Amino acid sequence: xxxxxxxxxxxxxxxxxxxxxxxxxxxxxxxxAEWSLLFDYGERRTVVSGETIIERGALGRSxxxxxxxxxxxxxxxxxxxxxxxxxxxxxGDVVGEVGFAAGGARSNTVIAAxxxxxxxxxxxxxxRLAAAHPALGVRILSxxxxxxxxxxxxxxx
Numbered sequence: 001x002x003x004x005x006x007x008x009x010x011x012x013x014x015x016x017x018x019x020x021x022x023x024x025x026x027x028x029x030x031x032x033a034e035w036s037l038l039f040d041y042g043e044r045r046t047v048v049s050g051e052t053i054i055e056r057g058a059l060g061r062s063x064x065x066x067x068x069x070x071x072x073x074x075x076x077x078x079x080x081x082x083x084x085x086x087x088x089x090x091x092g093d094v095v096g097e098v099g100f101a102a103g104g105a106r107s108n109t110v111i112a113a114x115x116x117x118x119x120x121x122x123x124x125x126x127x128r129l130a131a132a133h134p135a136l137g138v139r140i141l142s143x144x145x146x147x148x149x150x151x152x153x154x155x156x157x
Contacts, residue, residue: 026065026094026143034136041129042121047112054096054110061123063100063144066093069116074109088113094147101144 027034044067047053053064053071066089073087073095086108089095095110100123130137 026147027139028143030139034139037129037133037136038121038140039119041125042119044117044119046115046117049112049114051112052109053112053118054099054106054108056107056109057105059104060096060099060106061103062096063094063121064096064110065119065121066091066095067117067119069118070113071095071116072111072113074111075107083109097144097148101148 027038047069054060056074056076068091070088070090071093072085073089074083075086076082077084095108096106099106100121103123126137126140130141
């Protein structure tokens with residue numbers, strides 16, 4: 001499994017896309033034992049092409065890790081008022097980090113572009129995992145907060 005948290009293209013203002021900063025990562029360097037523990041606290045499931053895994057505006061507090069397949073991240077276009085694909089993600093990528101960390105309404109819709117597999121990790125599961133395995137819980141939460149902070153900084157003018 002590729003252990004990356006974000007791999008969305010980043011618009012540098014030139015119309016070209018740049019790679020995200022290298023320091024983005026969820027459980028980078030973690031071994032089989034850490035991933036196995038994490039997988040004990042969530043749900044792996046197969047999704048079919050066209051299935052919506054996150055709906056913009058829906059309340060949710062889960063983190064989604066893509067295990068197989070490709071997924072389209074859809075967001076409203078500001079200029080045209082319609083929905084557009086803003087990124088395509090694949091194995092090792094994660095979505096739902098802001099909702100996971102802060103709760104509230106989802107900011108984008110995520111749809112399976114093909115049949116795939118995801119791992120869904122709820123906020124309440126993080127609390128249970130952290131109670132049983134404090135170091136891993138802190139590491140996951142720290143990685144999520146680090147990623148959110150970097151993404152906010154990258155989007156600031």
